[in-house]
Amino acid sequence: MSWLVTGGAGYIGSHVVRSLAEVSMEPIVVDSMSSGVRGFVPQDVPFYSVNILNSEKLTDIIMRHQVRGVIHLAGYKYAGESVKNPLLTFEQNVTGTANLLQAMADARVENIVFSSSAAVYGTPSVDLVTEETGTFPESPYGQSKLIGEWLIRDQAVAMGLKHTSLRYFNVVGSGSEELFDASPHNLFPLVFKALNEGKAPKIFGTDYDTADGTCVRDYVHVADLALAHVEAAKKLEAGTELEPVYNLGSGDGVSVREIMDAVAKVTGVPFTAIQEARRPGDPARIVADGQLAARDLGWQMRHTLEEMVDSAYRASQSRV
Structure with missing residues (x-):
């Protein structure tokens, strides 16, 4: 029984993987390696060079390792660059998330922690953003992250998915x-x-x-961020109902x-x-x-x- 980390060979993902391993939650890594580093993944952690656009392979990996939950960090993460590459951004972040949710449904996996972004807020009119602040993203990246949250919430209504989305900006x-x-x-x-x-x-x-x-x-330390992802995963696995979104600020x-x-x-x-x-x-x-x-x-x-x-x-x- 394991937790799948998409984008687990990335900067944030690799910290999440190590934090999972420290509490014996058996991480499994899927990463397209478009920006990941193979050396970031410990040798004893199962690793698959797979793009999340491939739902068939994702389903196979999830079932093979009896995955009980997913921490979803994979995606195209550059707000400024997304303005130049909106189609790539939406393909990786929206279609990719939809494919992952399909793979989870096919394998009957019910827990997901989603790596969202404070970019969903755009330029807020308040000095301090809360989870109730309106979402007005100003880049395709921010838009794609917000759509990812919507997809997960809709899948929760349809399939009973247990989930939460974590919003943060500069890690x-x-x-x-x-x-x-x-x-x-x-x-x-x-x-x-x-x-x-x-x-x-x-x-x-x-x-x-x-x-x-x-x-x-809002600059936050990556190790602190990783601990929050792992705690969210633990709470979902234990059946604790979490809020749909949290700011890590x-x-x-x-x-x-x-x-x-x-x-x-x-x-x-x-x-x-x-x-x-x-x-x-x-x-x-x-x-x-x-x-x-x-x-x-x-x-x-x-x-x-x-x-x-x-x-x-x-x-x-x-x-x-």
């Missing part, structure tokens, strides 16, 4: 020095890559309606410029960031209230900003 840090964020679009990897090459990092957009003109985000916003200051302090490398134009699809501010997840999933921020930067930087050096 940083590392729980193990060999697990790094390999994304070519995320802020931390871009900053560290520039520093390793002796270049100045870039800030995309300095004219937002924020205190210092740069985007404000800090309640505090950190600007891109503040991130740059923390990076300079942690690395000891002084620099002046290059100011670039905004990227399409990036809202000015998203800060989420995590109180509901704290109540039901034991969610908490266990790391300071500097600890997030330090662990991410150390992991990034394993690539050099």
Whole structure:
């Protein structure tokens, strides 16, 4: 009896896999390897290089391992890039999720934890986003994540699916020095890559309606995030009824410029960031209230900003 992790060879997925293994929940990994890293998956964890668009193979894997639940992280995860590639985004995130749900139905698996995103909120009109805040996504990525939530809720009505969706935005840090964020679009990897090459990092957009003109985000540590996914899976398996969505947020916003200051302090490398134009699809501010997840999933921020930067930087050096 196992838990399937789609996208389990990715940055977030690999942390979830290890957290599952630590509590003997027997992870099984499916990953298309479009952005995953095979070395992120422990050798003793069953691994399948399969795209979730292939529901037949998914069904076979689920039945072979007697999977009792799915943590669904696979997908195309870049808000800015999704504006350029909307069809790819919807294929991977909407069609892929529908195929996964079909495979689960065919194998009679009833538990799913869905990796959603704070991008479903778009640019909220409130300073602190709650689960009741209206959803107005501003990118195909955000739209696809919201549709994924709808698909899961509709399948729950039709088939009795037990589920919850976890919304979060900027995931940083590392729980193990060999697990790094390999994304070519995320802020931390871009900053560290520039520093390793002796270049100045870039800030995309300095004219937002924020205190210092740069985007404000909710930065959460990937290891804390993984624990929340595992706790949600445990609760579903135990038959506990969860809310349909939870925000995994800090309640505090950190600007891109503040991130740059923390990076300079942690690395000891002084620099002046290059100011670039905004990227399409990036809202000015998203800060989420995590109180509901704290109540039901034991969610908490266990790391300071500097600890997030330090662990991410150390992991990034394993690539050099």
